[in-house]
Amino acid sequence: MKIQKPEDLTKVKTHGSQLLVPATVRITVGAATCGCAKGALKVIEALKHELKKQKVKADVVMVGCNGMCFAEPIVEVIKAGKPRITYGHVSVDRVADVVKSVKTGKVIEDLALLRYDEDKPAVCQEPLLYARGKVTAGYAKIKEYKKLDFFNKQLKLVSRNAGTISPERIEEYIARGGYAALAKALSNMTPQDVIDEVKASKLRGRGGAGFPTGIKWEACRTASGERKYVVCNGSEGDPEIAMHRSFLESDPHVVIEGMVLAGFAVGAQEGFIYLNDRYTLAYERVTAAIKQAEQIGLLGERIMGSPFSFTVKVKRGGGAYICGEETALLNALEGSFGEPRPRPPFPVQKGLFGMPTVVNNLETLANIPLIVLHGGKWFAKIGTSSSTGTKIVSLSGSVAQRCWVEIPMGTSVETIVTTFGKTNPKKVKAFQTGGPSGGILPAKALKVKLDYDALAKQGTLLGSGGLLVMDESTDMVDMARFFLDFFAEESCGKCVPCREGVKRLQEIVATFLDGRGTKEHLEVVKRMNEGMRDASFCALGKTAAAPLLSVMQHFPRELEKRMAQN
Amino acid sequence: MSDIKWLPDGQKMFEKLMAAVPEPMREPIRPKLLQMLAGKAAGQPVSGELVKKFVDEDLPEPQRSALMAALGMKPAGAAATPPPAAAAGWEGKAEMMFERMLQEVPDMMREVFRGKLMAIANQKAAGGPIKEEHITAIVKEIVPDPFKTNILKAYATMGDVDISKVEDIIAKHPGGDENLIAILHDVQAQYGYLPREALILISQKKNIFLSKLYRLATTYKAFTLDKPKKNVVTICTGSGCHVCGGSELLKKVEAAVSGDGADVTLEKVRCLGCCDLAPAVMINGQLYSGEEARAKLAEIL
Missing domain, CATH: 1.20.1440.230 (NADH-ubiquinone oxidoreductase 51kDa subunit, iron-sulphur binding domain)
Incomplete structure (x- = not known):
């Protein structure tokens, strides 16, 4: 169906909800790059085979990553009326057990990581209600996700859908409140309203420099040009970071919705997503997502019956770290060499093809729908006063659990290392934030809070959110x-x-x-x-x-x- | 110079031609032109028509067009004859080889050479289709070094790639420069590297200097000009993997494959997207970690 007016979203939403909380059985497999690396695709194949063999009917869905890369392949079972169970380290030879458990209703205790009686993200919408009635003894033994530090120390706003919805089904994104912000903006707001909300949110660029997004947008809006462009920076070239890749593979629509809103705000009709050359899976998923959004009328001419039109194209880069720099990225988009341009003129004045262009990191854009939906003031309350909102952080190096998490700005590095990395801070020799351009700090600085200014005071930077931990063995x-x-x-x-x-x-x-x-x-x-x-x-x-x-x-x-x- | 027999209008036409040559060039180039003209006349008296013909057929662009206009001949656009074709078609890779030979000729001279070489090829084919050996013979007999060596070297590996798919790829990405990287990605996905023939074809179809394509292909790390070997080993040396021993692993594997005979292409990357597997290793498209990686590496090395 085509969405011709904002109300049409409701129908799609109902359909999506039925997929997410099914009347029968839904089995999901985490198949972002981290999952695929550990054999998720083989698990899916085995699952389909085993379901047939044991004569069990279920909707097998490929989802993204919930951040627990260390526990991949992750398989989740949602049986009507029962809690959603997350199994970790599900190898192909355990698939038969999983299918059996669906049949018998018995939980596999040695694989189960956690359960959801309901999935209620910190913000927004109706929660997904899984368990009906009292949770039975077998399930009760498994910890609920809210009681796990891995989840309750996080604040999943941007990544609320990752690992839950299928990146290939737009209706599941819509069921989780997706495109509601766009509907709101197109029916009730002017572009200036959107910019005002973003300014009020004090959102700063998530790519590294931390420039206030609202100010950038306003500058682009007031710049004169025949056409304007929105460019999403998905270059992610730091040599230790893969969370945006994983995120995009898990929930591409949130970035697309953010781009459309950015286009609406600054007066652009065309957007480009620039992707790191190695991100083939993300490329496929984003391309598919764009197609779906076009089919349903959320991209293209006269979106939701409004006069506003917007298209998005994905472009793969050639593989150069420098292309994360916005002007080098623009050169690469134009098919030229990844070399930075002199600034001024800034891209907001003279960017892609010489036209005013907003270049935003993909995580920045993913924040926009929430800001538009819930207001800039609400957003500004999250995090610290100068660094609002949350940050997706990728944790790598000498830690017991390598993963990516979304934490409110101002969380200390120590908390991240101990809670999510499951690593004793005494074993840490040094850590580095902000990728190669960031400073290497000693263990005694572990208490530092992750926000733009606190890190700058320490002589490093937040960058795009990499956190590399080094232990005593590192020279x-x-x-x-x-x-x-x-x-x-x-x-x-x-x-x-x-x-x-x-x-x-x-x-x-x-x-x-x-x-x-x-x-x-x-x-x-x-x-x-x-x-x-x-x-x-x-x-x-x-x-x-x-x-x-x-x-x-x-x-x-x-x-x-x-x-x-x- | 004395061996030119002039017909009156021939000499007149020649002087008119010389007058059109820019002043500083005029005298230095005179002997050269006379020599070329003598070759063209082959002992026969030179008429005005022959001078005109000489300008049209033997001079390189853009001088050709300028001088033709000066002599009051048909404008260059209309005068440009369609490229001469093979009389009775091609056999095997002969056409590709012919085009490859022409690639060694500077852009400005190429079309002139095309006509001449085509005539010789048709002559060799003696009414039949032009065969591969005819082209090879032309290269060996006529083309001087270093071009001869270059061309023969290219012929040796030619045909390893069937570039027929490149045209489809180019057609899939219409538009200008902004799609070049996408084209290169698709070509690389097709062949595993960027074959020279493919780059030449792109440069012709997209009207872009080959040097620009080479610059793109060599500045961006996603592309390679070398055909990958049987096994491709990719080792992650991102900082996360470096801390966990990725660089040491790379050194070890480097040492193991440096000798002759190892049928392995070794690449290093800065992140494979699965930091959890650190140090991550990709072997022929499949990701491995730790023990598993070591076992698999031992197997192929």
Whole structure:
């Protein structure tokens, strides 16, 4: 069916709800990249086969990732009237047990991770009610998700649907309140209203720099141009981060809805999603999602009967870290080389194809529907006063549980490492936020809160939300070399301070690794940092010395150990 | 120069031609043109018509068009003859080889050479279809080095790829430069790398310098110009995997495959999207971790 007016959404919603809370059985398998890597597709195949064999009828659905990458493959069973049960580490040889449990109604205790009697996200809509009546003894043994630290220390706003809905069924997204924000904006709001809400929310860009989104939009709205564009930055080039990939594979529609709203607000009719070249699964899912939205009339001409039209295209990048920088990204979108452009003019004045363009990180855009639906004031209450809302954080490195989570801004790094990483903070030697451009901080800084300003005070940055943990076995000088190697590979070579500076820094670190370093070397690093910071063309060169500088600041002994003995 | 016999209108026409050549170039180029003209005349007296014919057929663009206009000949657009065709068709990969040969000719001269070489090819085919050996013979007999070596080298690997699908891929992405990366992605998905023949075809169809395509193909890490070997091993050296031993693993595998005979292409990437598996290893499209990865690596190395 086509949605011709906002009220039409209700019908789709009903259908979606019936899929999410079925009258029979729904079995979901986590099949984002993390799940597929652990054999989710084979599990699905085995499930279908086994269901036939045991003569059980069920709707087998491919969903995304709920953040518990460590427990993949995750299989969830939702039987009418019973709690939804999440099983982890379901290998192919346990599939028969799962199907049997559906038949008998008995929970597999050694696989069960948690249960949902109802799924009630912190905000919004009607909860999904699974269990009817009293929960029976077998189920009661399994912990409810609300009682698990992994969930109750999170605040799932943006990622509320990930792992629950099928990324390939738009009706399930709509059932969870999807596109309601768009309906609201198109029927009751002016573009300026939308911008005002976003400004009131104090939402800041989630890609790294933390620029206020509302101000960016207003600048684009007032800029003059024949056409305007919205660009979603899904470059995610940091070498440790895959949460946006996972997120996009789990719930592509929330990003699309955010883009349409951005287009409405700034007066654009066309949007582009720029994706990291390796994100083939995300590319497929987003492409499919766009098609569905077009078919149903939520993208294209005269959306929901309003005069507003908007289309979205997905473009895969060529594989370059620098393309996360917005002007280099625009060059890549135009089919050119990933090199940054001089600013000003800023993209909001002269961006894609020379037209005013808003470039937003995909997580920023995913926040928009909530802000429009619940108001900027509501959003501004979440998190800290200067960093509102939540942040998706990817936890990797030396932790027991590697995962991605969504936490309110202001959560301490220690909480993330202990609660979600299940790692004793005493075992942490150092951690790094913000990807390669961020500083490496020592364990004593673990109490630092994740928000833009608190991290900046510590000499690092929030970046796009990577959190890398290092334990005692990690050699800090080697880490500095690792990041400099990374920059040397990724520097586009356009400007001299970055191209040559990074090489010289690499050489200096190499002298330390050979045990020939001197104090003078370190002085040179400081001077070079000043030059690179002031004269580099873009943030890559400006921040390339950061990891080395932070090692100098926080781990001076490790460098001293490697100085030439006089 | 003395071996040119002029007919009156021939000499007149030639001087008119020289007058149209820009001043500073005029005298230096005179002997060269006379020499070419003498070759064309082949001992016969030179008429005005022959001079005109010489300009039309033997001079490279854009000089050709400019001089034709100066001599009051038909404008270049209308005068441009359709590219000469093979008299009785092609056999095997002969056409592809012919085009590959022409690629060595600078853009400006290509169409002139096309006509000449086509004539020779038709002559060799003696009424039949042009065969592969005819083209190879032309390269060996006529083309000077280093072009000869380049072309023969290209012929050796030609046909490993059937580039017929590239046309479909190009057709799937109409529009300008903004779709180039998408085209390159699709071509790479088709062949596992970017074959030179495919890049040439894209450059012709999209009217883009081959050098630009090469720059795109080499600056962006997603693309490779080398045909992947039987096994492709991708090791993640993102910071998460580095901390968990990814770089050490890479070094080990690098050492193991560096010798001859290992039928392995080794790549490193900055994130495979499953940090949980750190250090993550992808072997022929399948992700592995820890023990499993080591066992699989041992198997193929």
